[in-house]
Amino acid sequence: MRADARKNRDHVLAVAGTAITEQGIDVSMRDIARRADVGLATLLRHFPTREALLEALLRTNFDELTAQAAELAETSAPPEEALVSWVRDCVAWTTEYRGVTVLMAAAIADTESALHASCVTLRAAGARLLTRAQAAGTARSDLDGDDLFALVAMLAWLGDQPALAPRADHLFDIVANAILTDTGSGEGGRSRTP
Incomplete structure (x- = not known):
């Protein structure tokens, strides 16, 4: 994985961790993408589910x-x-x-x-x-x-x-x-x- 893709993935994981801590596991993937400032398609490319x-x-x-x-x-x-x-x-x-x-x-x-x-x-x-x-x-x-x-x-x-x-x-x-x-x-x- 390229360094920029790894950095993007790690950022999404950090944001997801915060979102789940605050809202629980039912937080929407769309909300995680919005918080991470990435498109939903980008999030789903890294994490399809x-x-x-x-x-x-x-x-x-x-x-x-x-x-x-x-x-x-x-x-x-x-x-x-x-x-x-x-x-x-x-x-x-x-x-x-x-x-x-x-x-x-x-x-x-x-x-x-x-x-x-x-x-x-x-x-x-x-x-x-x-x-x-x-x-x-x-x-x-x-x-x-x-x-x-x-x-x-x-x-x-x-x-x-x-x-x-x-x-x-x-x-x-x-x-x-x-x-x-x-x-x-x-x-x-x-x-x-x-």
């Missing part, structure tokens, strides 16, 4: 969260702390782009979705952290990567709801404590959120 635009916009974040999970798995941090830290960051990022959780949840099951591969990779990264915590006996054994991905989507959805957003942190702590086991009590109770 809304999903293609979102995939390009979100790919960097998906890659960063996947890399973060790998780094956390290799640290000396306790597995339960690594898991909760990653889930918290994943929820925070997902909440940044209003409405993206709906697309991510649908993309997991839709192999034709432009977001499918990125979502599957992200789910696998979280599953590895979960498995590590389970092996250490600090996470429930009846959860899998699909459950964890669904919990991230659920918690991010809460952050998207203006009436529920003030409760999001409190509810995150409750869900995190439900994922973890309390190895110190011997009673199978929940531990504190790291």
Whole structure:
């Protein structure tokens, strides 16, 4: 891709990110083109569908969260702390782009979705952290990567709801404590959120 075309594409992505943060994923492609000061045909040449635009916009974040999970798995941090830290960051990022959780949840099951591969990779990264915590006996054994991905989507959805957003942190702590086991009590109770 030529340097000027790359610059134009990057500008469109930056504008799209701002528009989606402000208005959600339903912002029109025409509005994004207008804000980016390009023609709709130019936008569609770079991104023929809304999903293609979102995939390009979100790919960097998906890659960063996947890399973060790998780094956390290799640290000396306790597995339960690594898991909760990653889930918290994943929820925070997902909440940044209003409405993206709906697309991510649908993309997991839709192999034709432009977001499918990125979502599957992200789910696998979280599953590895979960498995590590389970092996250490600090996470429930009846959860899998699909459950964890669904919990991230659920918690991010809460952050998207203006009436529920003030409760999001409190509810995150409750869900995190439900994922973890309390190895110190011997009673199978929940531990504190790291």
